[in-house]
Amino acid sequence: MADKAANPTSARAYDIVVFGATGFTGKLTAEYLVQSKEAGKLKIAIAGRNAPKLEACKQALLALNPKISIDLLRADSSDFTSLVEMAGKSKVVITTVGPYLKYGEALVEACIETGTHYVDLTGEPEFVEGLEHDYQAEAEAKKVKIINSCGFDSIPHDLGALYTVHALNKELGEQSAGKLPVKVEGFVQARGTFSGGTWHSAITQFSRFREYQKKRKSWKKAKKSIPTDRRRSRVMKPSVKYCKPYQAWACPLPTIDPQVVKRTAASRKEFGPDFEYGHYVLVKQLPKLVGGIIGAGGLVALSQFKFSRDKLLKIKDPGQGPSAETRAKSWFKVNFIGEANGLHVWTQVSGGDPGYDETAKMLAESALSLAFDKSLPKCYGIVTPGSGIGVALIDRLQKAGIEFQTL
Template sequence: MADDRLDIVIFGATGYTGKYVVKDAVHLCKENKLRFGVAGRRKEALEAVIKEFASDIDDIPIIVADIKDEESLTKMTKQAKIIINCCGPYRFYGEPIIKACIATRTHHVDVSGEPQYMEKMQLEYNKAAQEAGIYIVSACGFDSIPADLGIIFTQQTFGGEINTIETYLKLWTTGNVKGSLLNYGTWESAVYGMAHMNELRALRTKLYPTKLPKFTPKLKSKILHRSDVSEGWSTLFMGADRSVALRTQRFMYDKYKERPVQVQTYITFQSLFSFMMIAIAGMIFALMTRTAFGRNLLLKYPALFSYGFVSHESPKRETHEQARFSITFKALGWTEKSAEPTDKHTDPPNKKVITKVSGINGYEITSIALILSAITILKEADKIPDNGGVLTPGAAFGKTSMIEQLNKHNIKFEVISSTEK
């Protein structure tokens, strides 16, 4: 790529997530001696973001680009080595940026948590990205860096061969929360994601025409249960983490002939009452996404259907500063690896390892992880496979220093325990 390009351009810098990214880019880019610019539809709004979050940096380039203007996207991507795309929902706004990045040979990272979008982009643009020599990596935020790289970390530290990993997400706050917790854009993505879940089966059939070997013991899902590694009541987590993790495991099998891990994701609630309230809201949400009328109601009245967790007003930053998360990973497997990845163990698993990823609020993690993803592509491309392609975070960053860098920025990866029978 041309040396006169900016290292990073943040597209959608005036949005809720984009502002976080600009704020954190100030010190992360300074630490790594990188130049960044901002891009969006309105110059005045971009100037206001710079004034609020990056006033101590001189001459941050401003690029005016509109998702509906192909020429402006091409001009924008020509000026960057990598685009940080904060403009979602990606189902509607992601593909034109990817097309422009391929045309101008510009790397691309985003924070999509939309499985249909991500898998469609892999199906349609992986070969083109490889030919262009660029990396396109989605899910580089809270969805799904902690979960996907947490599984990679668990595999790297297990010391044997893993059969299954169950992940347990816990969310809590350190004080009294007032106002909404989630950005409206996240809610909008969830509404359309749920509405189009039926697209996934056909997409995956095309994306992976050959099936993985079947492994034993088979991991069985548990709808509602109490886990020995996560205090409270746990149920299936319907976010993008499992989708992303399974794509990573498939990549590792196809690329490196590593035995893929069976994965199931859960979320833990402190009380049965909390679970019941969320379950009722979830059922109403799922039913309403099936019709255009129901989707319009969800989008028009988010506070009503989310118990106030989402509204049209952006969450207050002080609210997010009180938020915390952890994901606990329960890995079962064997102390010895099999000779071939398709070999089956005849004895039951004899080793259990518990690991954890924990840190600050999801939006701060999203911002830091997204920028570190971009920096890693710029600085460690020699450790990322295939010289280009549409990859998951685990596939792209599993052999880089990404986990080490996240640890340095208050996203902690640790081994809790390791036991053998």
């Protein structure tokens, strides 16, 4: 089932506001929007707290598309009134301002208050799970879609799993589709650099591991959670294994992506009554895999102490990023194996630079879908790309050059 308009926002001044457009990924997202197929009808504003930087960003965007009109809005994460004013003027707010644990919640609250859809790039489980427990009921009641993880975290994995399940159900036929237990495994390969914002978010999340676990216990005890009428969906227990089809070692990848896929599966009938997902990174050489595990463990350990944590945060600035030439050499592939009743399907999602160019594309297309697409799932609250937008976003991304294919 679908709805034509989640909120009475047709009279608002803007279709999309980009909050954080002066940052590296925010600027790439704004550049994508002003050159998109919908740019001719797009009413857009960029927002932030630094007026000179906003003006410089506007002039750079106008150089790409002189015909588009771009307004500037002042907004600050520490000024809730400014966030409410900004959100109330738009159908959708994009935010690239992280770490989201530090800067994200106030904007989510402002969007819910004003009935405005929201998309972000977060890969921070504590932030997303906190929103689910604290804001799900209110956002759902107002028919607002708060959609986290709309970049490389976690669209290729979330929509890739959805695409795989659809391909599997097509082979199963109408009588069995959506009625059998389903298992999907995703295997990630990529070449590229991650953003300064992603680095800061990761170090922040590592440093808060104990606090996060305490929160999870309190949330479970309070039973303030997502709706209880969801289908059974779970993440596979982590284990390293050799994967013959890819001639590589598969190591469980401890990102937010499995949790996002799990939430999408729990909310959509086509995933069946019992769904299981496994998420891995492929590494060709065992020594490299061992080195990666040791390195990740070292980062977690160093992030527990303020002195070493501050040193780590200085390695990458949140606003910095690689050159266009470097990004052009980057790529990603996520291979999926779907299984139900002894039947297997193999699919793949692939694209260019995962950390910046494709992430900006995914984020922008998510917002464009919320602003313009007329038939989206009736799923509101703190939702995922797969549950809040779904197939419409797969179609958009395919047209934009991100490939979804059955192998």
